[in-house]
Amino acid sequence: MGFNTRQVHAGVEPDPVTGSILTPIYQTTTYVQESVDKYLARGYSYSRSGNPTVRALERKLADLEGGADCTCYGTGMAALQALYLAFLKAGDHVIVSDVAYGGTYRLSTKVFSRFGVDFTFADTSRPEEVRKALRPGTRLILTETPANPTLKLTDIAAVSELARTAGVLHAVDNTFLTPYYQRPLELGADLVVHSTTKYFDGHNATVGGAVITRTSEQDAAVRFMQNASGLIMAPQSAFLTLQGCKTLSVRLERQSANALAIARFLEAHPRVAEVRYPGLESFPQHELAKRQATGFGAMLWFEVKGGVKAGKTLMDNIRIWSLAENLGSVESLITHPVTMTHADVEEAERRRVGITDGLVRLSVGLEDVEDLIGALDQALARTGS
Ligand SMILES: *Cc1c(COP(=O)(O)O)cnc(C)c1O
Numbered sequence: 055m056g057f058n059t060r061q062v063h064a065g066v067e068p069d070p071v072t073g074s075i076l077t078p079i080y081q082t083t084t085y086v087q088e089s090v091d092k093y094l095a096r097g098y099s100y101s102r103s104g105n106p107t108v109r110a111l112e113r114k115l116a117d118l119e120g121g122a123d124c125t126c127y128g129t130g131m132a133a134l135q136a137l138y139l140a141f142l143k144a145g146d147h148v149i150v151s152d153v154a155y156g157g158t159y160r161l162s163t164k165v166f167s168r169f170g171v172d173f174t175f176a177d178t179s180r181p182e183e184v185r186k187a188l189r190p191g192t193r194l195i196l197t198e199t200p201a202n203p204t205l206k207l208t209d210i211a212a213v214s215e216l217a218r219t220a221g222v223l224h225a226v227d228n229t230f231l232t233p234y235y236q237r238p239l240e241l242g243a244d245l246v247v248h249s250t251t252k253y254f255d256g257h258n259a260t261v262g263g264a265v266i267t268r269t270s271e272q273d274a275a276v277r278f279m280q281n282a283s284g285l286i287m288a289p290q291s292a293f294l295t296l297q298g299c300k301t302l303s304v305r306l307e308r309q310s311a312n313a314l315a316i317a318r319f320l321e322a323h324p325r326v327a328e329v330r331y332p333g334l335e336s337f338p339q340h341e342l343a344k345r346q347a348t349g350f351g352a353m354l355w356f357e358v359k360g361g362v363k364a365g366k367t368l369m370d371n372i373r374i375w376s377l378a379e380n381l382g383s384v385e386s387l388i389t390h391p392v393t394m395t396h397a398d399v400e401e402a403e404r405r406r407v408g409i410t411d412g413l414v415r416l417s418v419g420l421e422d423v424e425d426l427i428g429a430l431d432q433a434l435a436r437t438g439s
Contacts, residue, residue, distance in 0.1 A: 130155075134227075374425055391413055
């Protein structure tokens with residue numbers, strides 16, 4: 055069945071008790087057992103180990119990514135943590151994309167490094183850099199593509215091939231494009247991570263995360279760690295995310311079309327020094343974007359002329375666009391990574407990977423594109439004075 059059908063129906067069955075078309079929010083701690091060694095109905099025992107509402111979302115996301123199974127979490131960071139806990143131990147080495155979500159950098163360098171895991175931040179957009187970073191103790195390669203916030207791309211098939219040859223796991227953070235536009239498992243990756251906070255939810259209603267695995271054995275390893283560490287998703291979040299998933303393709307298509315129109319507008323604007331959007335012919339990896347994904351997404355960035363001062367003027371004067379962290383929602387958001395999402399990344403590291411002081415990140419929403427462009431035009435005009 056096609057993606058649109060699956061995003062609506064996969065994983066969800068009418069509620070066995072009432073026939074409710076939506077999987078209810080199973081707000082319960084525990085499940086009554088028939089006897090000491092027998093669970094009723096579907097094998098649920100305690101909500102840290104499993105919950106029917108969360109399970110419906112897990113089945114849907116596994117289906118959409120084409121994986122064996124999926125586990126869901128309270129946040130995207132909890133998903134990444136479960137992935138690290140399941141597959142790493144002291145002495146292991148991990149290669150991570152040098153441009154990645156700020157929280158991924160923080161979890162690696164400030165938390166897991168304390169437990170004896172060694173990290174190399176490599177330019178994964180160049181497979182030869184990944185090859186060079188490989189060591190005998192390398193256990194995992196974690197790539198993020200397109201990367202937050204620079205949108206640098208990693209060739210998923212090329213890095214997966216390197217990983218397979220070296221006997222190393224390749225996990226892809228697929229938050230920016232979702233399985234509607236990019237399916238890392240089909241390109242050879244072993245694991246997919248998501249912040250469901252972003253496009254799966256899509257309505258700024260929840261925070262959540264997911265890990266989708268190629269094999270059931272990998273899922274069992276992650277699920278064991280999820281239960282052992284208590285990194286779970288609450289049923290209300292799963293319920294809301296289940297509803298968001300049903301319109302994923304429709305939202306992404308419209309948001310991406312809006313993003314392309316905005317990118318073209320900015321590219322021609324005299325107050326804008328540079329624009330990056332994978333769908334623009336001027337994007338350095340435009341060919342790779344077309345090859346490994348079926349769409350370009352709704353994230354873009356630009357550099358306003360006049361540095362930090364102009365950037366601040368722009369932010370302070372813009373209408374419609376909300377100055378806020380998060381991305382992927384129906385509301386259009388504008389972010390200044392240096393002071394917001396990437397504030398925890400050291401200045402030298404930010405410069406090295408191209409997160410400049412004047413970089414403005416846009417998460418394009420579902421409003422009328424004329425209104426979004428008009429608001430940008432008006433705010434940009436103020437930056438010239
Ligand atoms: C937001 C985000 C995360 C972290 O997810 P949370 O739900 O905020 O914990 C991880 N990776 C990427 C690419 C993200 O955008």
